[in-house]
Amino acid sequence: MLTKGQIQQIDTYLESIGIEYFDFRQELTDHIAEEVEQNLQPRKSVDFNAAFEEAKAHYPTKDLIEQQFIAKLDAYNPLKEWKYFNGKRILNSIAVYTAAILPAFLISEKNLNFLLLIYVLFSAIESLRMIFPFGRNINRPERN
Amino acid sequence: MNKKVLYKGCLEPILLKLLHENGRMYGYEITRKVKELTVGELNITEGALYPLLHRLEADGVLEAEMENIGNRVRKYYSLTQNGRKEKVKAVSELENFAKTLQLLLNPKPSF
Numbered sequence: 001m002l003t004k005g006q007i008q009q010i011d012t013y014l015e016s017i018g019i020e021y022f023d024f025r026q027e028l029t030d031h032i033a034e035e036v037e038q039n040l041q042p043r044k045s046v047d048f049n050a051a052f053e054e055a056k057a058h059y060p061t062k063d064l065i066e067q068q069f070i071a072k073l074d075a076y077n078p079l080k081e082w083k084y085f086n087g088k089r090i091l092n093s094i095a096v097y098t099a100a101i102l103p104a105f106l107i108s109e110k111n112l113n114f115l116l117l118i119y120v121l122f123s124a125i126e127s128l129r130m131i132f133p134f135g136r137n138i139n140r141p142e143r144n
Numbered sequence: 145m146n147k148k149v150l151y152k153g154c155l156e157p158i159l160l161k162l163l164h165e166n167g168r169m170y171g172y173e174i175t176r177k178v179k180e181l182t183v184g185e186l187n188i189t190e191g192a193l194y195p196l197l198h199r200l201e202a203d204g205v206l207e208a209e210m211e212n213i214g215n216r217v218r219k220y221y222s223l224t225q226n227g228r229k230e231k232v233k234a235v236s237e238l239e240n241f242a243k244t245l246q247l248l249l250n251p252k253p254s255f
Contacts, residue, residue, distance in 0.1 A: 004215040030218045034172040070195040
């Protein structure tokens with residue numbers, strides 16, 4: 001098992017060659033550390049630096065930078081967020097808002113407060129309906 | 145033709161199948177397992193593996209969890225519910241592809 005200092009050495013090396021994206025660097029550090037450990041195991045005479053150099057040779061800087069670029073793209077792509085708004089969802093939203101607003105134009109002015117009360121009650125019930133299942137799904141730590 | 149090019153399109157079903165069979169795995173473990181199962185024939189490079197893992201995670205096919213291993217952090221990947229469905233589809237497509245290739249490479253003699 002590599003020491004904290006040796007892990008730090010791998011991490012510092014990756015940062016020095018331009019791997020600044022933390023999530024990717026963390027994963028790569030584990031990958032290279034595992035390879036260094038594999039290099040060290042069968043030949044006890046090989047020291048960490050030699051095993052690290054051997055592992056480094058398998059990871060050309062150019063390839064790592066390219067992977068970092070792809071990893072960043074995959075981690076957050078704003079275009080993917082827009083896929084949520086498909087035709088069916090847009091039509092459903094328009095239908096719900098129309099159904100909610102239409103009564104306000106149709107009923108008399110003195111009944112508007114009553115309509116508002118119905119909306120508030122409906123919103124409260126819907127919010128509670130969403131909050132309670134969410135609370136049940138959270139795994140709480142067991143009490144001693 | 146380059147062997148890597150031939151295997152490139154098969155990586156996703158291979159990865160999904162491995163995760164289905166092993167529950168959860170981390171990057172280095174996946175590369176070792178594939179090498180071991182194919183007796184060194186297929187060597188997945190991290191250049192092909194990590195972008196694929198990240199894409200599948202972003203698409204909701206895989207979920208990841210971090211764990212402290214000694215002095216470092218390790219990221220484990222496993223299939224989501226959607227991923228299990230995706231695995232069945234991907235493996236079936238790969239099997240059909242293999243069958244089609246067999247038909248092309250070893251056509252049955254017609255009489």
